[in-house]
Amino acid sequence: MSSTRSKSIPADSPESTRRKRRFLVRLTAVLIGGMFLDGYILGIVGTVISRISTDLSFTPLWEGLIVASTLIGILVGSPIGGWLGDKFGRKPLFMIDMGLFVVGSALQFFIDEPWQLFVVRLVMGIAIGIEYSVGWPMMSEFAPARMRGRLMGLTLVAFYAGFMTAFLVGYALTTTTSVDWRVILGSSTILAVILFIARIGLPESPRWLWSKGRHDEAQALAHRYLLDFDDMSDVEHEHQRKGKFSDLFSQRYWRATLFTSMFWLCAVTPYFAIATFAESVLESYGLSQGLAGGVGLSALATAGVILTVILVDRVGRRVLTVPPQYVCFALLAIIGLWAGAPAWVVLVCFLAFSFLNAGYNTLTGIYPAEVFPTEIRGVGTGFATAVSRIGAGAGTFLLPYSMENFGAQATMLMAAGLTLLGAMLSHWLAPETKGKTLTETAVGFSH
Template identity: 30%
Template structure:
């Protein structure tokens, strides 16, 4: 019979935090990161596909806005359910299922002949995408040693730039190549359905989650594999004081605990940041290719500009990954959000090709660095028993903003053009900057395993 003592659970957590970075950590990081990149590729592709379908199918801006927004409706529902399911059934299983759902739905989108069916499939794509992202960040954070946990989550989030760059390359080379180019782009988006098998059978379950469910023997085997990679003896790990009982055992209890006095300010702050960042990010980046086309650039040239702007995401993540363990979570997040606010204004008033590219690259740099910091801090502010739920609901609130943003942007563009739209985005970044200071900074500290 496995040892179910609180001390054993505490020992497992302490041993995880004491580990150096190992090949097993690398496998978890890259395995989750590939799934993350495939997510980004799908979200990025729709911005290019919308620009093409608007011409091929003679769509009104309101219709193209709904093609973008309906996916975010699915993402909002998926994020809220995905976190709850991950706390109940495990991180790895939910991760794999979400990849399968959105991979199949994206592949099927290549066969559509009209807007109605595309909207239905985009909803299911969003359902899978929305559930996957908070689950993946929670999953990696529970493996990561305390000293480098924030850095690893920012590196995980950097895979978003890889996927978005892939979507920009597909948008530049594949979509304009033929009338059916957008269909081939959707077909490439079916890759996650196959990758789900790799996740399901190639990656271990989170030992922290296993221990929280009383499955200590399984958790022990995972930790021993990590220690074997690190060439450490299990007895060398430091002991820490016993953890307390899990705070919540049911879905309703987990939801209530998000608003307990201990977590209330964290929940309000993280929801505010997620809402504002989602509104500004998706409002801007989903519409940038279309805005450039409306400004008079042809599809190939506007897609080329978007590709250059996208490339600035990678150095943004790299700088955030370094600073998050030097400055801490809150300072790094607030600085990158403030940089995003300034860059948004500059992009809105840009009137030359050089200004468009420079301001767009600055917006990519700061905005995606902020995303990395946000994904790092979100799982850390909640204990293990409600970590998936807390991260999932924060993401779900953010998805509400990403539903609204693509619908609001055409109205803003009609009223005041790109300057008005990007001033609004800047205001949302500024609000997020202030809200970020209500978050708890756990740089270098052990995760709360209650």
Template identity: 30%
Template sequence: MSMISARIERLPFSRFHIHLLLMGGLGYMFDAMDAAVIAFILPVVRTAWNLTAVQTGVLGSSTFVGFLFGALLAGTLGDLIGRRAVMMSALALYCAASLVSATVDSWPSFFAARVVAGMGTGAESAIIAPYLAEFVARRYRGSFTGALAGFFSFGFVAAALLGYFIVPAYENGWRVVLVLTAIPVVMLLWWRRSLPESPRWLESRGREKEAEAVLDKIEASFARSGHALPQPVAEAIAPPVPAGTLAANFASLLAGRQARITTMTWIMWLSITFSYYSFFVWIPGLLVQNGMSITKSFGYSLTMYCAQVPGYFSAAWFNERIGRQATIATYMLFGGVSALGLAFASSDSAIMTAGILLSFFMNGTYAGVYAYTAEVFPTPIRTTGAGLASAIGRIGAIVSPILVGYLYPNFGFAGVFGVTTTVLLIGALTVVLMGVPTRGRSLEEIAASEAA
């Protein structure tokens, strides 16, 4: 461990970290609002534009097409030009494209605008957790990153509230919702100007003086608040391979033992993202087609979305108690059981109960996934690895709404959630069998153990 990392590891959890948590978490909240609001808009625009089931499914995938390219670009650029610049640019892109999507009058134009907005949210989602995890000591990194991901739940609940109260209430309520999801981002952009670049990334690029300057400023804030920091202790760990070019970074992901970790993250992300969006993009529309009114469907969906909050934050707590692998696998397994319950539910109360459990466990899985992905790659290729894993996961988000559009008319709820359960089981087994323990280990120790 270098002296830069040792200085970070000695920092106690403080106001500085709460500031990071809020700024990163609010970004995730707006990302989730953007992803979730499409589920409440689809039933309305489907009727207004006389869309077929396939066209509706394509629109449902639009944001996730953008997610794929945004995550991939953010990851590669984050390791080359810095985490902070990518995160700020991504947020600005989302804001502009979301406002444009509120003004269009045809589904192809809406699709295009949502793809661009998705690029912004996908880029930010991929960069926030790896970026902020590099500021956090090992003893609370899992809980911190899990809680960071927990802000997604607030975005989904906010989107459900907008969908419940505004979409049905006005003729162009869906346009109003899209504007409301974009405007607060401008304030967040202004607030984030004070964010520093990651010292660990600066060091990996040979910019030690800049890394030391960032830490000097952080440590000065501790001194002003009366915190006496212990002496940093550098561990005897071999330094990571220096950061390289774009091609070299991609090659490093599939070199030696790192290839197993990289493959594991791909399968983990693909399985949870496919299963998650099979459920959440289509559930309001499926409930409507099953005989509920739009208002009642949105009310059910809102209750299910609220279950995300304890799901995320309970998993964040378990990240440090039982480890990331155990948390991810356990929540995936219980998510699969809940999906089966939803598939065979025959009453409104049974649908509600199973939906709440499914929302709790599948969202809780993400608290483990985001924390784990930010840890298993070395600093020089951390955002490249995390971005690529997130991008591959978005393939599941792109495919799942279209596949549900085919499965539901032919196989009903049982077909949709039967497939979901199978995919979740595959993901859980992959994490357990191919993953590595990260709890209580520094980022440098994890990287060195895989490079050995």
């Protein structure tokens, strides 16, 4: 790091500041678009799966494989994409993953066999995994520290919006038209093409360039695109170090790996399980309006994410991470322990859980890109993503079995226990990163 270089940074002219703001808006827009597309792709298949099953004569095995194909792709794509992004740069992977979206979306128009749909959805899952492990690090490396949490959190709002939009589009097309299911699935192609074009010409991350010893390029891009002086000068604090996958489990960074992956797993596993089977779970407690309750869960989850995005750069990360998990544990414990609870109490507890859980779930998209250093930021985010998808898949798979064999109360107590584990882990390890530079946030776990 050279203090001479830092002092030589000229004051930005109004024109330069406007250019930087336009770039930040563009980058945020294409990242939001990518997460919206992720949610849309994951959600749209559920609206036509019965049609596909009939048309392609699915066996139970094929139906299970196709439903799981995107999840498998994310498991593969997130750690590999993160590793490649750390090795070869954010920019090329940012284009490759959207190219996979375009190809995969377009191929859905031509599917005639179950194996073809499985392969296509697998490829799109890989693209989603890459988007997680490259998009969030790229956003964190360009966003001003004072608003980094808010900008990254907006991508989670976009994911929920994409998922709900897919449901609305699929429902409208399947109930009011006779359009082929291939067209409904392939509708994601339009947005994928737009986003691919919009990403052309985006720059490489200055922090990544500096970490690779390409200091002149890094300085030039930092001066051109980074909005705040502190962020520009902080680029020069980057270490020129070669990152390896094994670094995630080294003495220096194992705490960051443990926190990001297990916090994420404990946050998403109960939510995915309960939200996926909201109607049947609520009906098991005597709530006949299970579907209405399920819609309420989704609506409040979205509201929880939006509120967290508004607050995250004002009140900080820890207060939005730790206390809500303890409250969610208490809510699930009440449901599990109070055998004769009135239906309205159960419903209020589920709705409150959905709101609070979605709020701290927003932090799962912020923390990984902050607590890992640049040389392993991608693979660290990717690894945490993969662990979280294992939890989401396990929760979705095991909840029906647990409800049938152990009962609703025991199942809710197991979910409460997992939530308590996440709360205790976060209480121990969750750092406060509000307003800090990435050099400061990454060093927090390294001592």
